[in-house]
Amino acid sequence: MTGADPARTAGELLGVVPDRVWLALFVLVLGLALAILVGVINRRLLVRAGVPEAIEGTTFERTAREFDTSTVRIVAKLSTYFIVAVTVLVAFTVAEVRYVDLFWSDVAAFVPRLFVAVLVVIVGVVVGDKAELLVAERLRGIKLPEVGVLPTLVKYSIVYVAALIALGQVGVQTLALVVLLAAYSFAVVLLTALATKDLLAAGAAGIFLLLRQPYGIGDEIRVAGQRGIVQEVDLFVTHVETDDGEHVLPNHAVFREGIVLIRE
Amino acid sequence: MASLTDHLAELVEDADAVLLFSPTASFHDRFVADEAGDRSDERAEIVVVAPDNDVDADPFVELPIPFRDVRDRIRFGIEGAMESDLVAEGDEVVCVVSVFEGESDAVIRVTVDENVHTGIYDLFVESRADPGVIRDVLEVAIELGKKGQKGKPVGALFVVGDAGKVMNKSRSLSYNPFEKSHVHVGDPIVNVMLKEFSRLDGAFVISDSGKIASAYRYLEPAAEGVDIPKGLGARHMAGGAITQDTNATAIVLSESDGLVRAFKGGRLVLEVDPEEY
Numbered sequence: 392m393t394g395a396d397p398a399r400t401a402g403e404l405l406g407v408v409p410d411r412v413w414l415a416l417f418v419l420v421l422g423l424a425l426a427i428l429v430g431v432i433n434r435r436l437l438v439r440a441g442v443p444e445a446i447e448g449t450t451f452e453r454t455a456r457e458f459d460t461s462t463v464r465i466v467a468k469l470s471t472y473f474i475v476a477v478t479v480l481v482a483f484t485v486a487e488v489r490y491v492d493l494f495w496s497d498v499a500a501f502v503p504r505l506f507v508a509v510l511v512v513i514v515g516v517v518v519g520d521k522a523e524l525l526v527a528e529r530l531r532g533i534k535l536p537e538v539g540v541l542p543t544l545v546k547y548s549i550v551y552v553a554a555l556i557a558l559g560q561v562g563v564q565t566l567a568l569v570v571l572l573a574a575y576s577f578a579v580v581l582l583t584a585l586a587t588k589d590l591l592a593a594g595a596a597g598i599f600l601l602l603r604q605p606y607g608i609g610d611e612i613r614v615a616g617q618r619g620i621v622q623e624v625d626l627f628v629t630h631v632e633t634d635d636g637e638h639v640l641p642n643h644a645v646f647r648e649g650i651v652l653i654r655e
Numbered sequence: 656m657a658s659l660t661d662h663l664a665e666l667v668e669d670a671d672a673v674l675l676f677s678p679t680a681s682f683h684d685r686f687v688a689d690e691a692g693d694r695s696d697e698r699a700e701i702v703v704v705a706p707d708n709d710v711d712a713d714p715f716v717e718l719p720i721p722f723r724d725v726r727d728r729i730r731f732g733i734e735g736a737m738e739s740d741l742v743a744e745g746d747e748v749v750c751v752v753s754v755f756e757g758e759s760d761a762v763i764r765v766t767v768d769e770n771v772h773t774g775i776y777d778l779f780v781e782s783r784a785d786p787g788v789i790r791d792v793l794e795v796a797i798e799l800g801k802k803g804q805k806g807k808p809v810g811a812l813f814v815v816g817d818a819g820k821v822m823n824k825s826r827s828l829s830y831n832p833f834e835k836s837h838v839h840v841g842d843p844i845v846n847v848m849l850k851e852f853s854r855l856d857g858a859f860v861i862s863d864s865g866k867i868a869s870a871y872r873y874l875e876p877a878a879e880g881v882d883i884p885k886g887l888g889a890r891h892m893a894g895g896a897i898t899q900d901t902n903a904t905a906i907v908l909s910e911s912d913g914l915v916r917a918f919k920g921g922r923l924v925l926e927v928d929p930e931e932y
Contacts, residue, residue, distance in 0.1 A: 623864055625864065
């Protein structure tokens with residue numbers, strides 16, 4: 392009798408707790424393990440894909456570094472938390488905790504969207520930072536204060552779009568912001584087209600010249616009233632060296648006026 | 656009793672300029688802060704010479720290649736500083752350089768005179784071709800000199816810049832393998848191609864922007880009055896002469912002694928041993 396007593400008490404205790412709760416606990420443990428596993432795999436995948444090198448030096452990454460973490464780790468953690476949140480919800484459903492049913496069903500629908508929104512914001516900020524760095528790098532040779540506006544503009548355009556998507560995800564009314572974006576992008580496209588009209592024409596002519604090579608380096612030609620030796624042909628311009636200097640002619644001018652090849 | 660510091664203080668006394676070669680950011684900041692505190696008239700000009708302007712220094716001279724030879728590196732720095740009127744002939748210049756790998760470990764005092772001036776800065780910066788193109792071609796030549804073509808030493812002749820004129824002062828020995836192609840030096844695959852084609856006779860002609868205009872060119876410059884050191888062969892003579900006749904720069908890899916030489920304006924400007932890079 393005395394020997395069987397503790398075992399029976401334990402059995403009774405187990406009986407008191409309903410099966411559902413055990414199932415819920417099991418789901419919870421499984422979910423947590425899965426969450427940690429996914430977090431680790433996610434981090435490895437991102438590292439393997441070369442994300443840390445690609446985003447090196449961006450403001451977001453540097454801020455993350457200051458808090459002794461990194462963007463990759465934050466994204467991996469985020470996926471972990473997402474799975475944990477889903478697990479907890481599933482566990483509650485399995486355990487049939489009725490009095491919170493109404494509240495949780497709303498949350499269950501909201502969690503994935505919040506997750507996507509946060510992810511979009513992070514990706515947007517990082518890509519914006521990276522684009523800013525790349526543009527700044529390209530323009531480094533031009534030491535004009537006005538040029539400094541360009542990288543910032545590129546960055547905030549990207550962040551703005553990311554914020555729009557994120558807000559749309561969590562269900563905020565974004566119509567006004569979308570209209571603003573449309574007006575802005577229309578202006579950018581129009582102005583760029585106007586400003587680069589000649590460049591586009593020269594580039595189109597340049598593609599033909601480079602493919603067909605009616606003249607090459609070292610040929611003597613006459614074009615647009617200039618007679619000289621071709622020094623260089625690239626996508627946009629042709630360099631023609633005459634006695635009084637090197638003429639740089641836009642390719643569409645070469646195309647429009649025609650070329651005279653001079654052979655001796 | 657005079658200590659070591661007192662003796663060595665003479666080395667940096669009355670310097671007109673200080674050239675910092677690839678300084679670390681902290682070293683540069685400390686240096687500039689100390690110097691800015693000095694309000695006296697004989698404040699030395701601080702010039703940073705480095706491959707990249709990491710420290711945002713104002714008087715800055717860009718090093719196109721990290722010259723292993725410290726003398727070449729210093730010459731380049733001084734000539735660059737002279738070009739920007741930071742240093743004049745007769746000045747005393749103190750150079751803080753790194754002789755071995757890593758941080759600055761040597762202080763060298765140089766008096767600027769014509770012996771220092773070899774035109775090594777002009778070779779890169781004042782040439783018709785882009786400095787980057789000259790650097791790329793020099794790197795190909797150095798690599799070719801180091802490894803040779805399939806283990807055997809080879810010679811090569813690259814004429815860089817003023818390609819139109821060079822083409823008119825040369826003739827083709829055979830079909831041009833680069834006809835109608837758009838390849839530029841500096842591309843790793845193109846560098847392999849250049850090495851493969853180096854077994855061909857004749858010169859490579861490369862344009863100002865680095866486009867390979869032709870291989871297999873036989874150069875026909877007027878060679879009167881070209882002054883290149885005795886003992887160099889026909890390839891060097893042709894390379895030296897074409898630079899006198901045109902505004903091109905010639906980079907020649909010698910088959911016999913394996914050295915890479917650069918010619919400009921008919922003069923030998925730079926001589927590097929590929930084994931040292």
